[in-house]
Amino acid sequence: MGKIVSVLVVLVMVILPSFKPIFEPKPLKKYHLPAGLTSADYLPSTLIVKFKNVSLGKSTLSVGSRQFNGTTAVTITSINPIYQFKGATLQTLAEQKSIDNAGLNRIYQVKYNSSLPIEKVVDELQKDASVEYVEPSFVYYTFDTPNDPDFLDGKQSYLDQVKAPEAWTIQPNANKVVIAIVDSGSDLQHADLAGNIYLNSSDPVNGIDDDGDGYIDNYMGWDFVGATASKIVADNNPDIPADSLDHGVHVSGLASAVSNNGLGIASIAENAKLMIIKVGADDNSRAIYKGYEGIIYAANHGAKIINCSWGGPGGGAYGQDVVNYVVSKGCLVVAAAGNSKTNEPIYPAAYSGAFAVANVTSDDVKASSSSFGYHVAIAAPGTGIYSTTNGNNYGYKSGTSMAAPIVSSAAALVLAKNPLLTGLQAGEILRITADDIYINKVGNELYTNQLGSGRLNVFKAVSASSSPSIRYQKITIDDGSSGALSAGDTVSYYFELKNILLATNNLEVSLSTDNPNIKIVTGLKNVGAFNALETKSVGPFKVVVNANTPENTNILFKLNYSNPLSNYNAKEFFTSTVNLDYQNITVNQLYTTISSNGRIGYSGANAHDGLGVLYKDFSMLYEGALMIGVSPTQVSNNARSANGETDEDFFKVKGVARVQDAMVAYEGISTFNDSKSVSPIGLLVNHKQIAYKNAPDDKFVVVEYEVTNTTNLPLNNVYIGLFADWDIDESSKNFLAYDEEKRLSYAYASTPLTPYAGIQVLSTNVKPLFYPLSYQLGSDPLYDGNFSTTEKYHTLSSGIKATNLGTGDGLDIMCVIGAGPYIIAPGKSVKIAFAVIVGDDLADIQKSAMAASEKYTKSLKVVESEFKMSQNYPNPAKKLSSVDLNIPDNGFTSLEVFDYLGRKVKDVLAKDLKQGVYTTSIDLSGLKTGVYFYRCTFKGQQKVHKMIVVE
Template sequence: MLLPLHRLFICCLFTAISLSLFPAALHGQSPVLTTAVKTIIPGRVVFKLKAGATQQRNIPENPRTSPLTATLARLNIRNVRPKFPYSKSSSAQQPGAVDLGLILQAELPATLPVAEACRALLKTGAVEYAEPLYSYPTLFQPNDPLSDSTRAGGQYYLKNIRAYRAWDISQGDTSVVIGIVDGGTRLTHEDLASQIQVNRLDPIDGIDNDLDGYVDNYYGWDFADNDNDPSRDPSSVHGILVAGCAAAAPNNSKGIAGVGYRCRFMPLKIYPSTDAGVFGGFEAIVYAADHGCKVINLSWGGAGGRSQFEQDVITYAAVNRDAVVVAAAGNTPADLDFYPASYDHVLSVATLQPSDERSLNATYSRRVDLSAPGTGIVTTWGDTDSDYGAVGGSSFAAPLVSGAAGLLRTHFPTYNAAQIAAQIRRTTDNINALPGNAAFAGRIGSGRLNVLRALTETSQQSARVVRRIMLPARRSYANGDTIRLTVTVQNLLSPVRNLSVTVTSLSPYVTVRQGSFAVGALATLAQRANADAPFRLAVATTGVPLNAQAVLRYRLEDVTTGYREDQYETIQLNPNYVVLNINDLQLTLTSRGNLGYDGLGSDAGEGVSYRGSGPLLAEGGLLIATPTSRLADNVRNDRYGANHNFYALARASRLTQPLRADQEAYGVLRDSLPSLTKGRSVGVRVRQRAYAWATAPHRDYVVVEYSLTNLTADTLKPLHIGLYMDWDLPGEPARNAANWDASRHLGYLYDPIKPTLYAGVQHLSGGQASVYSIDNQAPAGTAIRLADGFSAAEKLLSLTSGTSQRTAGLVAGTDASQVVGATLPRLAPADSVVVAFAILGAPSLAQLQAAADAAATRYQQVLTVRPTRQLEVALYPNPTTGKLLLQLPAGAATVRVLSALGQELLVHTAASGGNTQLDLSPYPPGVYLVQISTVAGSTTRRVVRQP
């Protein structure tokens, strides 16, 4: 069973035992199948300064010139300090290294959600990432020792992994230290006391003798409670169990022998013994790497997604400090990414039964590197100084590999960490043909650990894709996207003569258009990239499930030697949002009515940006309301969260064959009927469309159009609709001013002190325009005060006040936001109405106004189809190869032919109606608009010109 956070609880009846006795009373019950999931540590945030920051290890000091400092002060974020003040700087010549000196940690006020703090820090433009800190559970499963009938001398697994014979080759060395990053240890256990790596440079005397920032860290360190006692918490023996597997003392006529034999271990406690303590796993990894651990064992983890901060820590340990990082792959019987095991530079270890078949509760995935025994593992217990017990789970498969890595680091002293990991992967025993494994081939790693082979087979070949660059760089790829993939390949072991890399998609939703890379000969540790001829991938245009994952397989092969090895990568597809990025304004439109990101604090989405700027919009979204306090939105509320009134009927997606713009997006959402919410919702369906163009003068805006349908039995009168936009522009995000251009129905924000970018929303069509400019820092008593959230009453006020509140933050600037909307006099049951806005960005006010004028013209010319009276018009053939026949009503008519971008190509006047002919032959194939105007009315038809 997977264990709860912070504490290791024994969930089955379990008794400590002597190695010579296995009482029949020991019976475990079947484990409960749950998924270990990481959880956010409240009140803390970690962020990494961009590499170009002038002050790398401290925040800038001048709040007038530093958006980061001003944001920290405004949000009352305190105690900002380097996360790893004693980390070693990386060499500029060290490929793939990271600089932990750029990472800072801060404490948050109790009322500030972690997600909101992360978003605010990202908006400053000064940080590479801002993330929560997480806590992870251990990965322990009790086992009945009598369930194992193959145990030899209590440690059957040593025979399975060929450890006995391996010790004839290498018995490790006391100079090789394995960092046990776990729940602490028992310093006096008979099989562990002599194996602890003590720090003789810092004896326990109250002084930091070795000047490493830790006082009296003689036995290790407790990172959860921040003291020098790594003894385990009374409720947890997990760290002791793990240490015994890797490093229990051999040849002492007591207990067991750890796989690492003479290798020592460093106990680093990461689970708290006090209420004030917090999980300290990643801090302990850095400490282990900086204090000489050449192997680091992580027998904990959880599902829940990737963290760049955590990957940076792993990379620092593995690349900067040359440590082999080994992690448990998980105890959830599912195909999933599990962290930290699934990070780059980690040996991920899955669990086997004594028969070498996959354990029934073992996690499996393409990210697993190898498997090791993890059932009925007899190890040190720790309630007394001489007790032992049989346990199970991936927690105890991983330290077997860590012990093996310690032997290899002794036997191959010139190998770096990546080479040790490669040697272990390449010398496993293939177990795919076993009955319990056949269905999981490729997802339980290269095979079962064989320590003897790892020490003796010195002619192995192993290459690895060590770096990947995907362009365009996105978190997720939409339907129809094409991807250029550049990889760097490194040869880790014996030289290869004719290496090739072939990328294959294991998903039906990604096609590889160019997937071969002839690397050629590579010496040991040499690298080569395919920058001149990147791989080319294409995402399917239709049929891709929402938030799908596609697995890519890299097959590394040398046909001259028979070497073959596979490596895998996962990419995200078809997200719950769409990005329009064909012009200078990049806009994310979500399926639930949000703009920029899919909800407050979410990182799903690529924001709103202008010409490659940082994110300009902290939060944006659709508001719909009636004066009777019926409201629908998905933006922030006054309960330290966000509303979730809209849900998607048809997800937002880009049209593969846009008709009226260079890029078009479409989606459908709705809220609940008022009868189901006690009158709190509105009851509308919203068809949302977005349009973007690539050519001037239309590069500075995106048009967003909403078609509202009344689903209720009541007439909605009046009906209010608006876009809430919390802009934070480059420079100082809390120094913006909001204004209103009445002639253009344009609300916009800018920095009044240093105006380098303007952004805003223009009402184009539908109803009477409105605006409400908000000072987010307004004092108590202000009509709308966002410091304590955005209440339903405040949202309604922002929509129903007309244009009475046009400005905010003029002269000096403030943290401002704006609601630009429209009021519709009535919407009858089943009726529909269209309201349109343009979202704009420009480097000057004059250019913003010009973009607004262009948007208004383009919308009227191209997007609006509003016949004042239905005309009797026929137009055929459609599609046409050139000639087009029109049947017009009696009377004079003017016929205009426009390109899809609204350019007027042809004007034809018919004096008396009847039949007339147009010739589109001079124009290239594509979509054209034919506008027909008479005294009786007008209409617009779309025509497809075929080759």
């Protein structure tokens, strides 16, 4: 557990943005809004909550007040199901199974009152054991840009560009196919739209819900928002009241304007039906408030194509659940890729299973505003596009909002010709028949393979002969160790593939990359016969991460599918981040992470990039930061500061590396300094973490910092400590205590059957320090939400402030633990070591604390019966490196360095050593860049390792 990385791509994902190793169990992390989002990007006092069970009665979340620390934090005013599956919308057991699989019957809208920020409210509610996830009700935005009215002389030249006239000779219309326009609404009376508006004949306008679907008189569509988002009131009128809201009108005409009527414009689909679903407010021309509700409505009411010309960076689990559900019902979700000019993901387009559309100009070059990326499925014209507008008018608009409905219209034409296909299959036909826009296309050089498979060609799509379409559904990554995909590792990739279209024989799958940091060892597999809609697991594909690969390198991989006996050839891409600057430690019962900046559990702030502290499926640590202070104005640290920010004072000198041939189950090292501080002290820190596999040492990890004074003056009053924010089960029900005899701080919860966690100061040469904290207490340094430099030094230099914290049901607790004061002479260093400990109860962690203390008291020098020498670290090395020697008996020992020709270049050690384990430094100054060998000789035995030296 923890070494195999599974990245699930539900159903079909055209191209995946990025893969990083993920380890179960997944921790419950504090919620943070996506970068750049403000209160304008979500509905006020509204949350989307998915419960773990179908019955809400099994939940402890209910209408009324929720308290923490004795005060009312959140008052829930209503809990209502988002979707009511009634009557004609639930006709078969298969449909009910689709709903159950996606969990849509477990998703509720929760209204609340609270003065807390929405992130805190999410944190509070997601503690409920009955809740699967909580997230804001995001607001999305449409993607059109007004354009000059006389932009083009030929008002619908895009039809020729996508070969629509040729397609009509094969399939003239999309009769009876329903396209849902989930948008700002439409002009239901427009002469070029009215004849194609979908009418729900089962529910005429009579004030009665005739079809029992929960929507009264939804004869011409549905409005999920109404007049204003400040007071959402749904109704049965998706018609827009003003010209400023005509985004959906323009989209409607591109999807299916009435054609061959001697009036206005033509559309690719000609007479596909338009299901108008209004998800914006009458008083806001761009905001989309209820887009996902609209998508579900469309799927449940017969739409095969669902057009979403809107999106935003807020991409939670709720939207993915919705896409999963509608795709399982045979729908195609066509989504605008966005107008951000970047490859940053926009949702719903970036969701697995969505069909993302980029915007190209009339000469097939990426429009300057169009988003792009490896998740994009296809490109279509979207610049200067002429279509219907409000009040029986016409006009030009530009953007991926326009490109998407052109693709939706084409998909409808394909479905009309092939009515037994699913929407997803129709999308695949569009994708595999698109025209190449990369070869010899000036302007697209920087976007190769990031505008999808090419530009839409409707003629090819409706003319398509039988072809398979292979797409991966899941990728599993295994590096055989910590999951960091470190330099020098051999990494295995496994793929779950699905054939979306027709069967093929003798299928070959190959993995390749142009990145010089990767060597493909096993890159070709023959899959053989592959039936339609069959899923197969293929692998392993083995690659080697080169020794000099930079940290956090994103590798673009290509998967190629081909049948050498036919002309089938296809490709897709994914990225995998290798040689991470942190490593996950999973060799014993405590799962955690070593960073390159001194943090414990995570490399990034706000519980990002790492495992935290995991024990028996409990995630217990939110923040573990290093603080080193010499005065109230000088504290080098990476702990929280003010306004949700963190100090980031440490600069990585050497990224995390696992010590090869270490004497323990895991040993990792990194080096950093404090040069990023606005007031640097002048420190160089060697950071080490060590973990043991077997009891009684399998519930702790040793964390050591060797702090060197790089200045020319002595450093006095140096305090070194860790800031820890413990969240055990419900974070507001935690307690802290300090065992002075063992120098052990520990945290636990008032909730039953929850584990304990703690930090022990292993170093005994300086006075310990312990300062318990909680922002819920009025006298606390954290009460105002800030943690200033002065306050940090105060917590470091106050000795043992108290030995316990928390009364009643508990508090949200933090602490600073460490030791000091130290005096560090110029060029000299001090070491301080901690043990991070987990256990079932107090007795359990006390037992581990004793074991950790005993282990460290022996300086971690456990002598084995065999002569051993470790790989040098760091490697490659510059100026200085180290090697560990296990000397099983007293005797003469030598250590020498040779160049690649076997010439001795350095004597490192030549002396009688007593039995023990030694860490020996190798001075590499004067050695040129190259490959060297070092040899240790002990009583006629020799150990030789290669090392790389860089100048």
